[in-house]
Amino acid sequence: MSKQEIERFDVGARMSEMAVHNGVAYLAGQVPEDTNADITGQTAQVLAAIDKLLERAGTNKGRILRAQIFLADRADFAGMNTAWEAWVSAGHTPPRATxxxxxxRPEWKVEIVVTAAV
Known part of the structure; x- marks a missing residue:
C-alpha cells in the first residue's frame, strides 16, 4: 500500500489555507478581509475566497461535501443566509452546520470551513 501525497496550499508557520488528499480538499476557516462590511458583505467575501481556493484545487462549490459556518452573533443568521443562498448551486446545496x-477577532462576523471533493 502506497501513501497518498498531501498537497498543501499557502503554508504558514501556524496553518495552511488548504490541504488536498485522496481526492478531497480541506479548507481552513475563511474570514472576511473588509471587516467594515455588514454580515451579508462579509459572508460574500468569505464565499469568494472559498471559490478561489476550490478553483486552485481543481474543484468548485458544486462539489462541497460539507460546510461549517461560525457566526459571532445569532442576529446575523438571516443576513448570512442571504449571501449563502445567492452563492450555493441549486441542486448542490451541501450539508451544513451553523x-x-x-x-x-471581534471585527469578524463570520468564518466558514468547507470540505470538497476534487
Whole structure:
C-alpha cells in the first residue's frame, strides 16, 4: 500500500489555507478581509475566497461535501443566509452546520470551513 501525497496550499508557520488528499480538499476557516462590511458583505467575501481556493484545487462549490459556518452573533443568521443562498448551486446545496461562536477577532462576523471533493 502506497501513501497518498498531501498537497498543501499557502503554508504558514501556524496553518495552511488548504490541504488536498485522496481526492478531497480541506479548507481552513475563511474570514472576511473588509471587516467594515455588514454580515451579508462579509459572508460574500468569505464565499469568494472559498471559490478561489476550490478553483486552485481543481474543484468548485458544486462539489462541497460539507460546510461549517461560525457566526459571532445569532442576529446575523438571516443576513448570512442571504449571501449563502445567492452563492450555493441549486441542486448542490451541501450539508451544513451553523453555530454561534466567539471568533478570533471581534471585527469578524463570520468564518466558514468547507470540505470538497476534487
Amino acid at each position: 453555530v454561534i461562536a466567539g471568533l478570533a
